[in-house]
Amino acid sequence: MNTDSKIAEIYDNIVARNAGEPEFHQAIDELFDSLKLVLRKDPHYGENKLIERLFEPERQIIFRVPWTDDNNEVRVNRGFRVQFNSVLGPYKGGIRFHPSVNLSIVKFLALEQVFKNSLTGLPIGGGKGGADFDPKGKSNMEIMRFCQSFMMELHRHIGEYRDVPAGDIGVGAREIGYLFGQYRRLNHRHESGVITGKALNWGGAQVRTEATGYGVVYFTEQMMKAQGESLDGARIAISGSGNVAIYAMEKAQELGATVVGFSDSSGYVSCPDGVDLELLKDVKEVRRGRVSDYAKDATGATFHEDGLIWDLDYDIAMPCATQNEIDADVAQLIADKGVRYLAEGANMPSTLEAIDVYRDAGIIFGPAKAANAGGVATSALEMQQNASRDSWSFEYTEKRLQGIMTSIFKRCEDAAAEYGVEKDYLTGANIAGFKKVADAMCAQGVI
Numbered sequence: 001m002n003t004d005s006k007i008a009e010i011y012d013n014i015v016a017r018n019a020g021e022p023e024f025h026q027a028i029d030e031l032f033d034s035l036k037l038v039l040r041k042d043p044h045y046g047e048n049k050l051i052e053r054l055f056e057p058e059r060q061i062i063f064r065v066p067w068t069d070d071n072n073e074v075r076v077n078r079g080f081r082v083q084f085n086s087v088l089g090p091y092k093g094g095i096r097f098h099p100s101v102n103l104s105i106v107k108f109l110a111l112e113q114v115f116k117n118s119l120t121g122l123p124i125g126g127g128k129g130g131a132d133f134d135p136k137g138k139s140n141m142e143i144m145r146f147c148q149s150f151m152m153e154l155h156r157h158i159g160e161y162r163d164v165p166a167g168d169i170g171v172g173a174r175e176i177g178y179l180f181g182q183y184r185r186l187n188h189r190h191e192s193g194v195i196t197g198k199a200l201n202w203g204g205a206q207v208r209t210e211a212t213g214y215g216v217v218y219f220t221e222q223m224m225k226a227q228g229e230s231l232d233g234a235r236i237a238i239s240g241s242g243n244v245a246i247y248a249m250e251k252a253q254e255l256g257a258t259v260v261g262f263s264d265s266s267g268y269v270s271c272p273d274g275v276d277l278e279l280l281k282d283v284k285e286v287r288r289g290r291v292s293d294y295a296k297d298a299t300g301a302t303f304h305e306d307g308l309i310w311d312l313d314y315d316i317a318m319p320c321a322t323q324n325e326i327d328a329d330v331a332q333l334i335a336d337k338g339v340r341y342l343a344e345g346a347n348m349p350s351t352l353e354a355i356d357v358y359r360d361a362g363i364i365f366g367p368a369k370a371a372n373a374g375g376v377a378t379s380a381l382e383m384q385q386n387a388s389r390d391s392w393s394f395e396y397t398e399k400r401l402q403g404i405m406t407s408i409f410k411r412c413e414d415a416a417a418e419y420g421v422e423k424d425y426l427t428g429a430n431i432a433g434f435k436k437v438a439d440a441m442c443a444q445g446v447i
């Protein structure tokens with residue numbers, strides 16, 4: 001059997017074994033295109049069912065999360081933790097609280113995390129978790145009771161050397177506090193490195209809050225540098241207005257770009273003269289409000305309920321909201337704006353068809369698993385500080401983050417060049433991420 005038909009057979013079997021999981025299939029599809037190139041060149045990666053083992057999570061945990069709301073009504077949600085691969089280090093990856101969360105979504109996120117974490121060059125495996133819980137409109141006490149009940153089960157599966165969760169959509173500093181507090185009670189020990197994204201006064205790391213957004217901008221800077229360009233004077237449209245989007249805006253504006261708009265699920269804000277970040281942080285992080293509240297209080301900003309953030313005029317696009325926010329039509333709209341660079345802050349915000357549109361339009365594309373790896377990389381730095389009972393300065397930590405983003409870019413660039421697909425950073429990221437995990441799996445036997 002030739003390599004291509006062998007790959008097609010492996011792919012069909014994996015999809016059949018994971019029926020009804022469209023997001024997981026999409027993440028697999030995106031990887032297989034690149035793996036074909038590796039297997040044609042290095043067929044030994046196809047031996048001993050390496051590919052089949054790699055796409056089978058090491059462990060998948062699904063659990064009941066019962067809790068009581070403020071009206072004393074009993075509620076029940078479903079919790080997940082997918083421990084995908086620990087060949088490079090303890091499972092590492094966030095927890096997402098959002099009504100859309102299901103096994104397919106957690107599995108796609110966990111698989112992406114395996115490759116992303118490998119690309120960072122740091123000793124972390126890949127996992128992801130979450131619950132179909134909607135934090136919107138819940139009181140602090142409800143959030144706390146939910147987090148405590150979630151940890152009641154999760155605590156037996158995690159640990160500093162086993163699995164280290166962090167935040168993701170719907171899980172920020174407040175939730176990390178409640179989760180850690182409950183873990184500490186249940187385990188009767190102060191195990192700092194069991195969770196990352198902690199507050200600065202009890203084991204958290206400088207720059208962790210900013211890291212994902214800053215990292216996306218550093219990655220974009222590298223893509224531009226390779227073309228002899230810089231962010232200075234560029235106009236950027238950013239979808240979303242959560243943690244990733246806010247800190248991408250902050251770093252982009254610091255480096256001389258203008259962020260012309262951002263969004264949430266209710267609409268988008270146009271701000272041709274840039275974003276007032278102090279106000280946006282107050283609206284989102286303190287008041288937990290909507291982007292329309294920002295437009296009410298800001299000068300020179302307007303809120304639009306209809307249309308898309310991508311209707312604005314900009315040179316660079318940074319999708320920082322959620323998966324599959326850009327399909328082929330939206331990608332075409334972005335391409336028609338004459339955009340030259342697109343960097344993904346969210347996980348898998350572009351459909352496979354959207355990525356084809358970027359390719360055809362010659363848009364230089366920074367895929368999520370490389371461009372947004374700054375968050376988890378800084379989590380690994382938080383683990384490092386916890387293990388040595390140390391804490392580093394903001395400046396030093398940011399330098400480390402910047403260095404890590406530069407090496408991730410270099411890994412993508414080198415792998416793309418080695419496989420004859422220069423500037424295809426998606427293929428480069430997939431190949432470089434794969435090889436490190438695959439080599440370690442080969443070395444550790446049939447595992």
Ligand code: GLU
Pocket residue numbers: 092093094095164165166167168196347372373375376377379
């Ligand atoms: N949820 C983030 C991501 O998608 C960060 C995970 C972490 O810090 O462990 O990479």
